[in-house]
Amino acid sequence: MRRLVYLVAVTLDGFIAGPEGGDPSGSDAFPITPDLVELLASTYPETLPGPARAAMGIEGPGRHFDTVVEGRASYQLGLDAGLDDAYPHLRHLVVSRSLAGRDDLPVEVVADDPLARVRELKAEDGLDVWLVGGGTLAHALLPEVDRLVLKVNPTVLGSGISLFAGPETSARFTPVDQVDLAGGVRVVTLDRVR
Template sequence: MRKLVYFVAVTLDGFIAGPDGGDPSGAEFFPITPDLIEFIVANYPETLPGPARDAMGIAGEGRHFDTVIEGRASYDLGLAAGLADAYPHLRHLVVSTSLAGRDDLPVEVVPADPLARARELKAEDGLDIWLVGGGTLAHALLPEIDQLVLKVNPSVIGSGIPLFAGEFTQARFTPVGQVDLAGGVRVVTLDRTS
């Protein structure tokens, strides 16, 4: 069975974006350093947006993921950059009630019950499913998240979009791997234990 993997950058105090919810990529608290790019290209090249892959000459199927799922706010970041499908090399799903019924988009819109849709995806054949964000969707999908791959940045920002945004819910994950990058990012992999 496929795994649902939350692969995301996070601050030490548990935020995936600043208070404005804007694109955190390259922000002072999420610097994109050469060693981080090298790690992503070597290990998770399918998580790079299509234009970045094209610029770097990266082609082919993913190593870990063949599907990406994200919330509307995360999808809007790509739209603001002029990308109706930031990940054309992956099957791309967007959870959104406001996009329901739109058939002009190059993505699959999930208008309701993302948890049920995640369960369906996990039952299909294929590589794992990448949950790109955001925090509200991650909280909704928490019962089905099998693994966390956290790019922990050595920054504290005090407020913003939390890793999981929602009511109190408990889940346990066990660390199974860690890579410390020279630029300060620590990539921590945790598998679900309950």
């Protein structure tokens, strides 16, 4: 069975973006260092947006994922950059009520019950499903999150969008791998304890 893998950058205090949201990539809290790019390109090349893959000469199917799921705010980051599909090499689903009924987009819009849709995806054949974010969607999908791959930045924000943004809940994960990069990011992989 396919897994739902939440692969995301996070601060030491558990935030995936500042209070205003937006794309934190490249900010002081979430620097994009050469060693991080190298790790992503070699290990998770399918998580790089289409233009970055093209610039780096990366082609072919994904190693870990063939499907990506993201929330409306995360999708907006791509739209703001002029990309209506930042991941054209993956099956791309966007969870959004505001985009319901839009058939002019090159992505599948999931307007209702993302948890049921993810369960359907996991029952299909294929590679794992990548959950990009954001925190509210991650909280809604927490019952189906099987693995976390956290790019832990050695920074503290104090407030912002939480890794899992929602009411109190509980889930247990156990570490299975860790890579410490020279640029300061620690990539920690944790599997769900069921």
